Amino acid sequence: xxxxxxxxxxxxxxxxxxxxxxxVDHKPEYLRKSAKYxxxxxxxxxxxxxxxxxxxxxxxxxxIALMLSIFSTIYVTGAFHEDGFADVCDxxxxxxxxxxxLLIMKDSRxxxxxxxxxxxLLAIKFSALREVPTHYIPLALIAGHGLSRFxxxxxxxxxxxxxxxxxxxxxxxxxxxxxxxxxxSAIIGISPLFFFKTPYVFLTIIPMYxxxxxxxxxxxxxxxxxxxxxxxxxxxxxxxxxxxxxxxLWKFI
Numbered sequence: 032x033x034x035x036x037x038x039x040x041x042x043x044x045x046x047x048x049x050x051x052x053x054x055v056d057h058k059p060e061y062l063r064k065s066a067k068y069x070x071x072x073x074x075x076x077x078x079x080x081x082x083x084x085x086x087x088x089x090x091x092x093x094x095i096a097l098m099l100s101i102f103s104t105i106y107v108t109g110a111f112h113e114d115g116f117a118d119v120c121d122x123x124x125x126x127x128x129x130x131x132x133l134l135i136m137k138d139s140r141x142x143x144x145x146x147x148x149x150x151x152l153l154a155i156k157f158s159a160l161r162e163v164p165t166h167y168i169p170l171a172l173i174a175g176h177g178l179s180r181f182x183x184x185x186x187x188x189x190x191x192x193x194x195x196x197x198x199x200x201x202x203x204x205x206x207x208x209x210x211x212x213x214x215x216s217a218i219i220g221i222s223p224l225f226f227f228k229t230p231y232v233f234l235t236i237i238p239m240y241x242x243x244x245x246x247x248x249x250x251x252x253x254x255x256x257x258x259x260x261x262x263x264x265x266x267x268x269x270x271x272x273x274x275x276x277x278x279x280l281w282k283f284i
Contacts, residue, residue, distance in 0.1 A: 037061055042068045047076060047108050066187060067212035069180040070220030073266075077176030077223075080104040081169035093165050097157060100172065112183075115263020116152060117145030119246075122260070124148075129254055133194065136260050152267060159274035164281065167227075171277055174223035178236070179270035181220025182243050183262045188213050190247060193256035231284050235276035239269040 040055040042065035083103040087096035105113060118136040124144030126132030135142070141149075163171050187208040224232050243265050250261050 038064045039068045039071065041065050042072050046072050046111055049107065063207055066184055066208045067215035069184050070177045070216045073176040073180035074173055074223065076104050076107055077173035079107050080172045084172065085169055094161060097160055101157060112263035112266045113149060115260040116267040117141055117149045118260040119264035120148035121145040123249060123253065132253055136258065152271060156271050156274060159271065159278055162278040163274065170223065170226055171274060175270045175273045177223050178220045178239065178273060179266045181216045182239050182269040183266035184208065184213060184216045186243055186247055186257055186262050186265045190250060191256040192258065193254050194258050231280055235273050238276050239272050242268050242272045
């Protein structure tokens with residue numbers, strides 16, 4: 032039990048800024064097993080965003096509360112996945128060979144493609160959540176963060192890790208995902224959907240996975256696999272697709 036707790040806290044430490052006990056570190060053996068808890072980390076992040084929205088809505092308008100909520104989730108993760116999305120935009124937008132794309136993605140500087148992509152992503156995320164009924168926004172945030180991280184985990188399972196460098200901190204978490212780890216991530220990631228009043232909400236998994244498949248095909252074509260940035264891009268895109276799908280469900284079902 033303690034070992035599983037350490038695996039989970041290792042994932043918390045790696046993917047968020049949430050303080051962890053001193054005995055938790057980035058041991059590769061624990062980080063390698065942490066993929067099964069990616070969805071749970073997402074639910075924790077979503078709960079923080081939901082809490083900020085709930086509290087802020089008593090003082091500010093729903094739009095301001097929503098902005099503060101999005102800010103809180105970015106802050107608590109250190110923009111980890113947003114950075115991955117921006118790097119992928121820069122890499123696929125400016126590179127024409129595998130080596131060039133990987134080099135651009137590793138560059139800490141933000142380019143035009145990454146800036147535009149990230150601004151549009153955040154704008155769509157805010158606009159979509161604004162269309163969700165206010166009393167459902169906290170649940171949508173929790174479900175969106177949890178389920179999108181499960182979708183990102185499927186990329187780690189279906190696509191091999193392609194960076195050759197051994198100094199990558201994300202490498203242990205981005206490879207060797209087993210079907211058992213994927214199943215645990217699926218159960219945790221899908222669980223928030225049961226709190227919605229309609230079973231149609233499970234249909235959101237389809238467009239989310241299609242978004243992953245779209246990016247996955249690009250990664251396979253240009254890179255031959257995936258990196259940690261690729262998983263971050265899948266998480267961000269599938270999260271936005273979830274919110275858009277929720278809006279569509281409310282309007283057409």
